[in-house]
Amino acid sequence: MGEIEVSVYCLAYNHEKYIRDALEGFVKQKTTFRFEVIVHDDASTDNTASIIKEYEIKYPEIIKGIYQKENQYSQGVNILEKYIYPKIRGKYIAICEGDDCWIDEKKLQKQFDALEKHPECDMCAHRAKLFDCSKNMVAKIFPAISKERVLTVEEVIYGEGGFLPTASLFFRKDILMNPMDFQRIWSIDYTIQIRGALRGGIYFIPETMAIYRWKSDGSWTLRNSDVKSQIMLNEKKEKMLLELNKETAGRYKDIIEKRLRKNEFYKLILIGDYRAAVQKENRCFMQELSPVKQAKLYIKAYFPLIDRLYQTIKGRKR
Structure with a gap:
């Protein structure tokens, strides 16, 4: 199938309850191109790492695990720059945290096709179900945008990080590999979204293709x-x-x-x-x-x- 076109990265820490859903969402993707999934386990104290290893053994062409013995986040290490970026081979990048998951087997293909058809855009996103873990229920489907269109820079800046689901972000490699100064100040999904919108806006597909878990155990939100x-x-x-x-x-x-x-x-x-x-x-x-x-x-x-x-x-x- 040729060279790898898309690199997915997944950050996991004590996601034993959720990581299998994330991994299943990866390996079930149906594409016309090769893709890889780089899964970083930050020294989880539960069974997260062993579940990742199970999938890496079963799907060696897709799942690439990185296993830490000491927690890097607590030491202030920039995990993306130190461990993820050097391993990325695709011209496109997709994100899915270990407590989120994809629910459409053609998600990667749809977003790949969208950016191939729209070279003026650097990023593509879609809707997701927001699952409130504290209430064990789907709270809403967001964002409430029903038409396929290009989102403006202004919408992204004002909407902040919660405007688009992190698990929906799909973008050109350059967005991460050549960061602007404002990204260096705060390297999170909000700044990735802004950077992704700056050149030509973000191409939006109004389909619900992921689950974004909110207030999950050990999440950045709760911490x-x-x-x-x-x-x-x-x-x-x-x-x-x-x-x-x-x-x-x-x-x-x-x-x-x-x-x-x-x-x-x-x-x-x-x-x-x-x-x-x-x-x-x-x-x-x-x-x-x-x-x-x-x-x-x-x-x-x-x-x-x-x-x-x-x-x-x-x-x-x-």
Whole structure:
């Protein structure tokens, strides 16, 4: 079938409950081209590594495992740059974390065909089911875009990392191999999405082809869910966006400033300054919340005793 056209990378850590779904989604892909899947296990303490090894033995032409004896993330190692990038052989890259999975056997083929037909775009994405692990249910299908089209840079910047499912990202190798300065400040899926949109937007396929697990055991979301971590990440995001504005010569200044104002709005909520959060200058961000969330925020701001009583009752029911 020729040379490898697509390299998939999968980061796993204590994903014993989910990794088999991810691996099955990989090996069931039906393509007209060769692809490889580089799976990095960061010294899991459960059976994640042994499950990966099982699939590597069964599918040696597809699954390529990297097994750490000591956890690299906790040591501040850039796993992608040190371990993943040197092994990538495809001209395209796809991502799927170990706790997510693909549910369409033609996902890679569809995205490969899309970028082959649209050389002006560097990235392709699609919809996914968001599975809330804390409630054991599908919370929604996102993003709520029903037409096949090109997403703009502005949509991606304002939508932030949660705008597109990480498991849906498929892009040209250059996006990762030649990072811009703003990517170096914060190397996450949000910055990959921005970079992927800069040249010609992101080609979007309105098909649900993956499951994105939220609040799964050991996930990045849960590890950084406390207020201190959220504030630190907010500051890092601000630094990254300011560098993006500088690097793009102010071309996206208006949307970056709006995104920064929205970050400040959420920071006020994080630190508990609800009265400031609901002021007139934040009305546009309030309107983006559901009616229920808006009501709860107003109660916290103007009727804190009622909110505390509600939280006490809620805690007792648990």
